[in-house]
Amino acid sequence: xxxxxxxxxxxxxxxxxxxxxxxxxxxxxxxxxxxxxxxxxxxxxxxxxxxxxxxxxxxxxxxxxxxxxxxxxxxxxxxxxxxxxxxxxxxxxxxxxxxxxxxxxxxxxxxxxxxxxxxxxxxxxxxxxxxxxxxxxxxxxxxxxxxxxxxxxxxxxxxxxxxxxxxxxxxxxxxxxxxxxxxxxxxxxxxxxxxxxxxxxxxxxxxxxxxxxxxxxxxxxxxxxxxxxxxxxxxxxxxxxxxxxxxxxxxxxxxxxxxxxxxxxxxxxxxxxxxxxxxxxxxxxxxxxxxxxxxxxxxxxxxxxxxxxxxxxxxxxxxxxxxxxxxxxxxxxxxxxxxxxxxxxxxxxxxxxxxxxxxxxxxxxxxxxxxxxxxxxxxxxxxxxxxxxxxxxxxxxxxxxxxxxxxxxxxxxxxxxxxxxxxxxxxxxxxxxxxxxxxxxxxxxxxxxxxxxxxxxxxxxxxxxxxxxxxxxxxxxxxxxxxxxxxxxxxxxxxxxxxxxxxxxxxxxxxxxxxxxxxxxxxxxxxxxxxxx
Numbered sequence: 232x233x234x235x236x237x238x239x240x241x242x243x244x245x246x247x248x249x250x251x252x253x254x255x256x257x258x259x260x261x262x263x264x265x266x267x268x269x270x271x272x273x274x275x276x277x278x279x280x281x282x283x284x285x286x287x288x289x290x291x292x293x294x295x296x297x298x299x300x301x302x303x304x305x306x307x308x309x310x311x312x313x314x315x316x317x318x319x320x321x322x323x324x325x326x327x328x329x330x331x332x333x334x335x336x337x338x339x340x341x342x343x344x345x346x347x348x349x350x351x352x353x354x355x356x357x358x359x360x361x362x363x364x365x366x367x368x369x370x371x372x373x374x375x376x377x378x379x380x381x382x383x384x385x386x387x388x389x390x391x392x393x394x395x396x397x398x399x400x401x402x403x404x405x406x407x408x409x410x411x412x413x414x415x416x417x418x419x420x421x422x423x424x425x426x427x428x429x430x431x432x433x434x435x436x437x438x439x440x441x442x443x444x445x446x447x448x449x450x451x452x453x454x455x456x457x458x459x460x461x462x463x464x465x466x467x468x469x470x471x472x473x474x475x476x477x478x479x480x481x482x483x484x485x486x487x488x489x490x491x492x493x494x495x496x497x498x499x500x501x502x503x504x505x506x507x508x509x510x511x512x513x514x515x516x517x518x519x520x521x522x523x524x525x526x527x528x529x530x531x532x533x534x535x536x537x538x539x540x541x542x543x544x545x546x547x548x549x550x551x552x553x554x555x556x557x558x559x560x561x562x563x564x565x566x567x568x569x570x571x572x573x574x575x576x577x578x579x580x581x582x583x584x585x586x587x588x589x590x591x592x593x594x595x596x597x598x599x600x601x602x603x604x605x606x607x608x609x610x611x612x613x614x615x616x617x618x619x620x621x622x623x624x625x626x627x628x629x630x631x632x633x634x635x636x637x638x639x640x641x642x643x644x645x646x647x648x649x650x651x652x653x654x655x656x657x658x659x660x661x662x663x664x665x666x667x668x669x670x671x672x673x674x675x676x677x678x679x680x681x682x683x684x685x686x687x688x689x690x691x692x693x694x695x696x697x698x699x700x701x702x703x704x705x706x707x708x709x710x711x712x713x714x715x716x717x718x719x720x721x722x723x724x725x726x727x728x729x730x731x732x733x734x735x736x737x738x739x740x741x742x743x744x745x746x747x748x749x750x751x752x753x754x755x756x757x758x759x760x761x762x763x764x
Contacts, residue, residue, distance in 0.1 A: 233761025237746035238262055239737040240577035241277070241665075243758020244369060245269040246750070248360040249579055250760040252352070260288060260350040261357055263579045263587035264342045268361035268419070270575060271338075272412060273369055275396065275609060276378055276596040277575035277665060280418065280430070282611040283337035284574075284591025285473045286345055287460060287649045289658055291584035296471045296651060297349070300456040301341020301591075302642040303334030303613045306444040307452075311637050313444075314619040321620045328385070330443030332599050332612035334643065335453050338591055339422065339430040344455040345587075355423045362419045365607070368411035374755040376406045382597060391602040392609070415607025438605050452640075456528075463538055465491055468682055469653040473590075474534065478524040479648025479671050481537050482516040486675050488543035489515070495683045500694065501712050503719035504552065510699040510706050510725065511550045513672055514561055517629075517701040522563035525634030526642045532634065536566030555724030558704035573597070574647060574665030578739045580658065580746060582762070588649035590663045590670075595626070616643035628703055629668050646670040652678060658741060660688075664751075666734035669698045669707075673734030681740065688740040692749040696733045709733055 236259075238249030249266035257265075263286070270278025283303040289296045312319075314326040325331055346354060379386070379396055380403045387393040387401045395414060397403060404410050421429040429435050431450045440447060463470040463484030470487060472480030489512045498505040523532055536542055546564055549556065574592035592611070593599075599612040615625050618635040635644040648670050652660035660681055664673045673696055680691035695711030706720065707730040717727060735754040740747045748759030 233746045233763050234582070234744065235762035235764045236581045237739050237748040237759060237761050238266060238577070238579045239739055239748045239750050239759040240266055240270060241575045241735055241737065241750070241754050241757045242270060242273045243750070243756060243760065244273050244364070245278070245577070246758045246760040249577070250762050251360070252357065253581055253762045257352045258350060258583065259579045259581040259585035259587045260345050261352040262581065263577065263589055264346045264350060265357040265360055266577050266579065267338070267342050267589060267591065268358055269364060270577070272361050272364040272415060274575055277573045277592055279338055279591060279593045279598070279609060279611070281336045281338070281603070281608045282591055282593040282598060283334070283613065284341065284589065285477055285645070285647050285649055286341065287471065287473060287588040287651055288345065288349055289586040289651055290349065296460045298458040298460040298473055299341060299345055300458050300476060300642070301337035301344070302476050302645060303337050303611055304453060305334055305614065305617070305637055305639055305641050305643070306449045307446065307639045308444040309614070309637050309639050313637060314614070321623050326615045326619055327595065327612050327626060328599055330599065330601060330610065332614045333443050333445060333610045334613040335445055335449045336611060337453060337455065339427050340453055340455050343427045354426060358419055358423045362416055362423065365412040365416035365419055368409040371404045371406055371408050371410050372756040373406040376404055378596065379403050382600070385600045386597060389601045391604040392600055395602050395607050412607050414605055418606045418608055435606055435608070439603050441603065461534065461538060463487060465682060468659070469656070470650065471653065472648055472650040474527070475524060475532055475644070476526045476642035477645045477647050478520050479646055479674070480650070481524065481534060482520055482671050483648055483650065483675055484538045485516050485519070485543065486512050488538065488540045489547055490679070491540070492547070495679060496685070500680070500684050501716060503716045503723070506697055506716065506720060507723055507725070508550070508552060510697060511556060513699040514556070514558065514701045515546050515549070515564065518561050518563050519566065521629070521701070522632055523566070523634060524644050526644070529638055529641045530634045533566045536568070539566070542566050553723065558701055561701060574667070574670065576649065576663035576665060576735070576737050578661040578663065578737050580661060580739050580741060584658065586651055586658045586661050588651050588661045588663050590647040590649045590665070592647065592665065613643050616645060624702065628700065648674040650674055650678070652682065660738065660740050662736055662738040664734035664736045668700050669733045672696070672698045673736060677736050677738060688738050688747045688749040692736045692738055692751050698730070698733055707733070
């Protein structure tokens with residue numbers, strides 16, 4: 232709890248970096264960029280320089296929200312069938328664990344763009360904390376040690392990755408030991424000295440060109456896109472979220488529209504009735520996602536129709552409150568008459584009322600697992616977020632069609648859902664999450680916990696979650712629900728599978744002149760850090 236601002240991220244040490252920037256007089260964008268750069272050091276599985284993401288920024292001065300799309304782009308040489316073998320089958324290794332799987336990274340360009348246009352501090356000032364963490368090292372938390380150990384075989388297969396994140400004999404760092412990242416420190420210093428051109432045109436760029444499809448022209452041509460955020464309403468609240476190339480905002484608003492006529496509060500949190508309704512709503516949103524969503528610079532997405540409340544009513548007519556609708560009976564809806572895609576999230580709010588909700592990623596934990604030699608930079612494997620073959624699921628089980636097929640310079644579809652909820656036209660709830668295909672439903676449930684069930688931000692974040700994405704036709708449930716609820720759901724026809732954890736929400740509520748921050752305990756070492764005058 233604080234009165235002077237708040238930073239919440241998946242690593243408390245990075246939240247501290249953002250909070251210190253606020254204490255020094257920086258605004259929410261300054262603090263967010265510093266947090267993102269620090270996470271590139273201390274959360275290597277998701278924080279990144281070699282990936283991309285999305286930022287929502289609400290400017291108190293401008294009284295509007297800006298959506299900054301710094302998602303990776305497909306290289307110029309990318310083609311629709313690049314991940315199919317000679318028999319036309321999807322080649323998983325090539326699509327997920329080779330340099331061919333890397334899209335042109337957008338993080339450096341995106342963070343610089345946000346800072347340069349909406350921040351108040353210099354690029355060097357927000358880079359310095361990350362440089363210090365990489366150069367002087369930081370204490371390895373149990374979570375990092377454990378994950379590096381779990382991924383040792385894959386990560387040490389690449390010489391530069393083994394050199395960066397393991398000891399000389401490929402031994403894993405133990406919790407409590409200090410890890411230093413000198414190559415990454417060099418890259419960060421180059422960025423400070425030269426600016427983003429170091430990454431896209433300079434020394435770092437030259438080192439990136441060591442395989443895969445990315446060329447010097449691809450790097451030089453990378454563009455950040457400023458887009459109009461998607462807006463919806465739910466029971467008097469205004470919902471503002473990310474447009475494509477993220478699918479998150481579209482389907483968050485679509486699902487809230489379908490749920491608005493009901494009182495989930497009266498049904499009861501965790502009741503079989505409320506879980507059944509939410510899962511049926513989720514299935515229909517994900518069915519639409521598979522058909523209609525893609526990069527709007529390349530395909531026409533019926534955004535107005537998908538987020539129209541009348542379309543939501545039409546979909547509700549297909550839902551029974553007493554039994555499951557089999558997935559085969561659910562096809563994509565028709566939103567056209569209503570017309571007139573390991574990740575991490577951080578949230579920041581300053582005492583002026585400026586807000587940043589940012590989600591960025593390498594895709595898998597540690598991306599492709601490949602570090603560019605000499606740079607310490609892990610490369611993404613975001614090309615797998617395209618639909619490599621019509622109807623064939625990607626690594627997250629998501630099915631896609633023509634709208635998300637691979638094309639040069641196209642941005643792969645994402646599920647990232649940075650979101651700001653407004654109450655009486657002022658920012659009220661800021662949230663987002665990692666979690667692959669489960670991001671959208673995770674954000675949905677935490678928002679509902681606050682807006683519908685009147686939970687505190689901490690209770691909303693901690694409470695157990697469910698997920699259904701149409702295909703595969705299973706209802707995932709975290710531990711914490713009543714066995715009686717599970718039995719009732721099975722009697723309604725649900726196929727239930729237990730899930731250890733879903734997402735890692737980093738959220739802030741601003742209420743009665745106080746900032747309340749909640750970092751999700753599902754990911755150890757996360758932390759909310761308050762600023763007090």
